[in-house]
Amino acid sequence: MTEAVLYCQRSRRPDADNGIQTCVRKRGERSVRGERLRTLARSLHPTGPAAVYEEQYSYTNYGMETPTPTTPGDCLPGIFQQLDSLAGVDSDFDESLAVPESLSVIDINKIDNKEETDANEPQSFVPFRAIHNPPIKFNSVHRKVFIPGVVIKVRFVENERSVTTHLLNPNLYTILLQHGDFKWTIKRRYKHILYLHQQLTLYRASLNIPFPTKTHKSRRASFKNTVNTEEKAEKIALDAVASSSKKREPRPRKRKGALPRFPKKPEVMVTYEGIQLRMKQLEEYLYNLLNISIYRNHHETVKFLEVSNLSFVSELGCKGKEGMIQKRTGSTKPGQAGCNCFGLLGTMVCVRCTYCCTGLVCAKWQERWLFVKDTFFGYIRPTDGAIKAVMLFDQGFEVSSGMYSTGLNHGLQILNQSRQMVIKCWTKRKSKEWMAYLKTVANQTAREFTYPNVHHSFAPPRAATPAGVLVDGAAYLSAVADAMELATEEIFIADWWLSPEIYMKRPALNGNYWRLDCILKRKAAQGVKVFVMLYKEVEMALGINSYYSKGVLTRKSENIKVIRHPDHARVGVLFWAHHEKIVCVDQTVAFLGGIDLCYGRWDDHKHRLTDLGNIAQPVSSIRTKKKTSSSPGGGLCLPTSNGLEAAIELAKSSKNIVMGITEPIQEITIDTKENDQKAEGDSEIKEEKLPVLEPGDQLLIASTKQISEPQPDSPDQKKNVLNKITDRGKDIFSVIYPPFEEERNEQRFDDSERKKAEKYALSNDQVLLTDALGIKHKSVSQPTPLAQVVEGRVITESTKEALEGIEGNSKLWIGKDYVNFIVKDFNNLDLPFVDLVDRNTTPRMPWHDVGVVVQQAAARDVARHFIQRWNAIKLEKYRQNVNYPYLLPKTYSEIKPLQGLKELLNIDINNVSCQVLRSASSWSCGFLEPDTVEQSVHEAYVDTITRAQHYVYIENQFFITLSRTNLNVRNQIGEALFNRIMRAVRGRETFRVFVVLPLLPGFEGEVGAPSGTSLHAVTHWNYQSICRSREAILTRLYEAGVSDPSQYITFHGLRTHATLGGEPVTELVYVHSKLLVADDRTLICGSANINDRSMIGTRDSEIAVLLQDEQFDEGVINGASYPCGRVAGTLRKRLFREHLGYTDIDPTACGLSLDDPTCDQFYNNVWKATSKQNTQIYEEVFHTIPTDAVHSFAELKKFQEEHSETLWHKDPALANRKIDLIQGHVVDFPLDFLCNETLTPRNISMEGMMPTALWT
Structure with missing residues (x-):
């Protein structure tokens, strides 16, 4: 009769760094030899086996220290006879957790080391990206929750004894555990440890039974793989055992790591004096158990330790x-x-x-x-x-x-x-x-x-937050693209509208590399998770086609998740929208403001009106009335009797306007014999082409063709111009205004040509129009720019010959990115590279906007808002859909910056105090209670205006705010402005309010026509808030005794001009900013407009940031020294330079200082004077609308009839001299425009049936 006895001891080779635990299986017979060994043990340790135990394991912090050999060269400390003396107490321990014979070696330093990426630098945490790994059920053998290669340290630190309430298990042990940098405690009784031991014993026994199940086979296979990875360690261990036992017994001995020896003595039998020994026994048992990977990764052990896949993830905070x-x-x-x-x-x-x-x-x-x-x-x-x-x-x-x-x-x-x-x-x-x-x-x-936080925001102010401001879409989109390129874990995007095909950096010299959908696809392929939230529009009211955007993005990669919200019927929300604009990268850097990642937003300080490519076109005296916000319908201007002479006079006198225009189609001819003969007859006449670049325009690439000097007085040029008028004028008109009977010669894109249209995407900076349309052609010597489509119609085979030999360069606005919102609203967005309007007749509407970038804790707050909204929509719409996961916010401790971002951002980053603000309610953020509302943006606006000492500068898309007594408009921004101005009046203080708005709302339609109903409605409420009601701010100031309110508050718009078709054109610059700057030290920027939709919280969802400077430069306000914030103050000066025309030149060189915005010299003689002069010139030269000269629709019609021709048509030289006097973009906001008209929609109209809250 024999029995197996396991003896365990920690050992370490003196010449090796890695500690290898070995186990020796001792087989003996129940004979006299056993008694002899026990006698030897008693002689060596007279105090008994317990003393042997305490002596060997006197340390209590397992894993902190390792016993060392007593003599050099002896890898097995002590003697085997001393180890065998423990045989007398084997009955007090359960050693059934001996590892299987196949798993003979367990290496502490190699625990789960297969997942370790760098063996020299073991990880101290689980990477954050692990939270997006596919979920694994808890009892799976493939579930990994621990940090690879890191041991678990165990220490019993406390004991609570209660014999009365827990008779059988009176001791409650507090166990301190450490795994890498994570520490936590658990409380367990002896019965809990016993249950774990029993489960592992059952699990150990099952390994010896070859069950014919797939799960069991895979489990056994995983154990065999563990052996293969540790063969070398096993060989070293066996060699060490063999060398140390040469002089003892010839039989081989194996040592298999410190064996978990579970004390079997019932807890009720442990005396109070024996508790410390029991704690040491249990501590040893758990420590040895957790250093055997097959037991440590068992789901019962994981449950016992209270750990999961989220326990040791970096940037999720403490273990918890x-x-x-x-x-x-x-x-x-x-x-x-x-x-x-x-x-x-x-x-x-x-x-x-x-x-x-x-x-x-x-x-x-x-x-x-x-x-x-x-x-x-x-x-x-x-x-x-x-x-x-x-x-x-x-x-x-x-x-x-x-x-x-x-x-x-x-x-x-x-x-x-x-x-x-x-x-x-x-x-x-x-x-x-x-x-x-x-x-x-x-x-x-x-x-x-x-x-509670200040302004009742969900987030507190964050001190020392790195922040910067990005003016206009070019800088904003470029910075967003750079940040996305650095993403390693997550990208969050929330937009009112998203266009996948927009180019984030322009000109697109790298093909599609910087196109938004390509960036997201590239990052998703690298394992970055992309989460996008889009506003789900009411399709009958808006044409932004979020369904198309979702489809394009989700087809790019499985790592891109897009959700749309709200479901209008389910939620009962028809009139309100998700209006946030957020891009957050790795929850470390966040961009927000008024700029969506969509068409029409890319722009810079130049605010160009045209984008036709660098191709010259012959001049024609046939003029068409350009389609602008002043005349959305366009029209035809018949040539004057001296049209050619006027054009030549223009070329002589103009400094900035040239007779050539840039367009992709050089000339359009019909392939007839007569035209061929005409061309042959004119072959000896050299046709002159005029330069097309505007002065200072560096973004357009110059053509490689040699452009000759224009000779306006030459008879050859006169003959060329007249020939083009007589022989080719009909063809030109057939393209600009295609008649109904010629529609058979045109074709429209349908869904089947979607893939063909994608060829419009820039490749090597240019695209072949004929390839994109699938037209057969003989040869094309040079690639041409993108296809030009007139109101959705594509030029067909008849223009093929005219395309050959034309050179062009990359456009800045591709396809539908070239837009004029008042002339034509968006449609057919599934054809992104097909133009929406005719670039030859319609200038684009420039877009002025402001965004901000914040980092560290403030970026975490922005991400937290995004996560809250995402999880709420997940719960509402995708509760059972595992493809849309819940998102987890990162911890706020030890925030790591995005590597390389500082070098890429081409803006000044300074420290500010930053508080994230928002407008949120139950429908938009998933609050349980309908009366839970956050309107911290509104409260911050009112508080900042109230606290302002010297000035308030506002740029906003709307100004809809009335007094406290009005029932239709509830926000109190106008009330705060009135109260602050009256305080200045009573105190005889100098206080200025600058308000910059778009001259007309950005809705498709014509003023005074039935198509302009929506435009009229918004215009009505703007004027109601400014000057046309008893609650309007200017009206209240007059009634309060302020004789000249313009000394305290002024309203302005932006307008610019350019050359199109050889003649000057103008268009308003659409102000879309949501910005407030106060006293050169406080800044609010976000997505919230000044109206009830954005401010009161229960309607549109919004987000913004309140920035207060912490770093200052020397400045001046009201003639006295004043600290100028490096963020707010610098932004105000930057905007003033742009609006006043000093972006490219130093204003101090012209004797102008922008440091003091409140002094009379600047406020009256520069700001107001420049705005007034620009307004007068635009009205004299272009007869712009809106204007104070028009008070009713009847006067508007008369005004348009009397001024069908601009001053340039009558006297080009005079017009050019006046245009040269325009400085910047700022103009006066016309306060008397249509003042005698009722602009509210009629009750019988669809707009009139909508509630008033829709417009306010």
């Missing part, structure tokens, strides 16, 4: 508290918890009945893994490992227990602003622990979100 609980189904959403007996149970008429119905009858209890991090908590479904809920700590957080709250003795109700859930634990102690920990986190690490 985790554990298995039971959650009541339907408790996370009101109305899903079963019957309510007509509301009786909800009113808690009978607590017992409520518990019986909701807890036992109508609801089920399901096991969930609850986890708590530093700023959020949630739970995981163990059956598949999927995260099923994420709840943020916020100002609505509550946790309660007791019968009244939950109907349970040991249950908890956890509530925040978005969700609630009812859980129960197995013991009352557990429920108390959970409740205490949740309250601790809420009062410590999550305090910034659970306590």
Whole structure:
């Protein structure tokens, strides 16, 4: 009869760094030799086996230290006889967890090392990207939760003994665990450790049984793989054992690591004096157990240690508290918890009945893994490992227990602003622990979100936040593209409108590399997760086609997730929109402001009106009235009798305007014999081409053709011009205004040509028009620019010959990116590279906007808002869809900057105090209570205006704000401005308010025509707020005794001019900024307009930031020294330089200082004077609309008839001299325009049937 006895001892080779645990299996017979060994043990240790144990394992912090050999060269400390003396106490320990014979070696330094990327620098955490790995069920053998290559250190630190309440297991042990940089404690009784031991023993026994199941085979195979990776370590260990036992016994000995030896003595039999020894025994058992990978990764061990896949993830914060609980189904959403007996149970008429119905009858209890991090908590479904809920700590957080709250003795109700859930634990102690920990986190690490913040924002002000300002879309989109390129984990995008095919950097010299959809596809292929939230529009009202945008992006990669919201019928939201514009990269850098990633937003300080390519076109005296906001319908201007002479006179006198225009089609001819003969007859006449670049225009690439000097007086040129008028004029008109009967010679794009249209995308800076249209052609010597389509019509085969030999260069605005919103609204967005308007007759509408970039904690706050919205939509629309995961916010401690961003951003970054603001409500952010509303943007506007000392500068798309008494408009921005101005009047202070608005709302339609109903409605409410009602700010100032309100507040717009078709044209610059600057030290920028839709919180969702400078330069305000903020003050000066025309030159060289915006010299003699002069010139030369000269629709019609021709048509030289006097873009806002008309929609119109709140 024999028995196997396992003896274990830690050993280390003196000449090796890696510690290898070995196990020796000792086989002996129950004979006299056994008694002899026990006698030897007693002689060596007279105090008995327990003393042997304490001597060997006197240290208590397992994993911190390692016993060393007693003598050099002896890798096995002590003697084998001393180890065998422990045989006498084997009956007190359970050693059934001996590893299988095939797993003979366990290397501590190689635990799970297969996942380690760098063996020289082992990871101290799990990468953040691991949270997006596919979920794995809890009892899977493939589930990995620990840090590769890092041991788990164990220490029993405390014991609570209670014999009366727990007779069999009186001791409650507090166990301190450390894994890498993560530390946490758990509380366990002996029975819990015993249960773990039993489960692992059962698991160990199952490994010896070759069950014919696929799962068991894979499990056994994984163990065999472990052996293969450790063969070398095993060989070294066996050699060490062999060398140390040469002089002892000839039989081979194996040592297999420190064996987990579980103390079998019942806890009730452990005396008080023996508790310390019991703690050491259990500590040794757990430490040795956790250093054997097959046991450490077992799901029962993972559960015992209270760890999961989220425990050791970097940038998720501390380990936190985790554990298995039971959650009541339907408790996370009101109305899903079963019957309510007509509301009786909800009113808690009978607590017992409520518990019986909701807890036992109508609801089920399901096991969930609850986890708590530093700023959020949630739970995981163990059956598949999927995260099923994420709840943020916020100002609505509550946790309660007791019968009244939950109907349970040991249950908890956890509530925040978005969700609630009812859980129960197995013991009352557990429920108390959970409740205490949740309250601790809420009062410590999550305090910034659970306590009220200034302006009632969800986020507090963040000091020392790196921030910068980006003016206009060119700088903003370029910076966003650079940040996306640096993304390694996540990209968050929230937009009102997103166009996948826009180019983020221009000109597109790198082909499609910087196109938005290509950037996202490239990053998704690198493993970056891209999450996009789009506003789901009402298709009958808006043509932004978010469905198309979603389809394009999601087809690029599985790592790109796009959701649209709201579902109008389900949510009951028809009039409100998600209006945020957010791009957040790795939750570390965030961009926000007024700029969507869509068509029409890219622009720079030049605000160009034309983009035809660098091709010259012959001049024709036939003039067409350009389609602009002043004349959306365009028209035909018949040539004057001296048209050619006037054109030549223009060329002589003009300094900035040239007779050539740039367009992609050099000339359009019909292939007839007569034309061929005409061409042959004119072959001897050299046709002159005029230069087409505007002075200072560096973005257009000069043509390689040699351009000769224009000779306006030459008879050859006169003959050429007249020939083109007589012989080719008909063909020109057939392209500009295609008649109905010629539509058979044209074709329209349909869905089947979608792939062909994609060839419009720039490749090597240019595209062949004929290739994109699939037209057969003989040869094309040079590539041509993009196809030009007149109002959706594509020029067909008849223009093929005219395309040959034409040179061109990359355009800045490709396809539908060239837009004039008032002339033509968007349509057919699934054809992105087909022009929306005719570039030859319609100037684009420039776009002025401002965005900001913030980093560190403020970027985390922006990401937190995005995550809250995403998770709310996930819960509402995609609750059971595993393809749309819940998002997790990163921790606010030790924020790592985005590597390389500082070098790429071509802007000044300075430290500011930054607070993230928003407008949010139940429909937009998923709040449980309908009366939960955040309007921190509104409160910040009012507070900043009230506190302003010297000036307030506002740029906004709207100005709809009335006094406190008005019932239609509720925001108090106008009231705050009035009160602040009156305070200045009473105190005889110098105080200025600058307001810059778009001259007309950006709605398609013509002023005074039925198509302009929406345009009229918004114009009405703007004027109601400015000067045309008793609550208007100017009206109230007059009534308060202010004789000249313009000394305190002025309203302005922006306008620019260019050359199109050889003649000057003008167009308003559409102001889309949502900006407020006060006193050169405070700045508010975001997506919120000055109207109720954006401000009061219950309507559109918005986001903004309040920046307050922390770094200053010397400045001047009102003639006195004043600190000028490096962010707010610099931005104000930058905008003034652009609006006043000093962007490319130093204003000080002209004797102008922009330092003091409030002094009379600047305010009256520069700002107001320049605006007034520009307004007069534009009205004299172009007869622009809107204008103070028109008070009614009848006068408007008369005005347009009398001024069908501009001054340039009558006297080009005089017009050019006046145009040369225009400085910058600023003009006066016409306060008397249509003042005698009622601009509200008629009740019988569709717009009139809409509620007033739609426009305000």
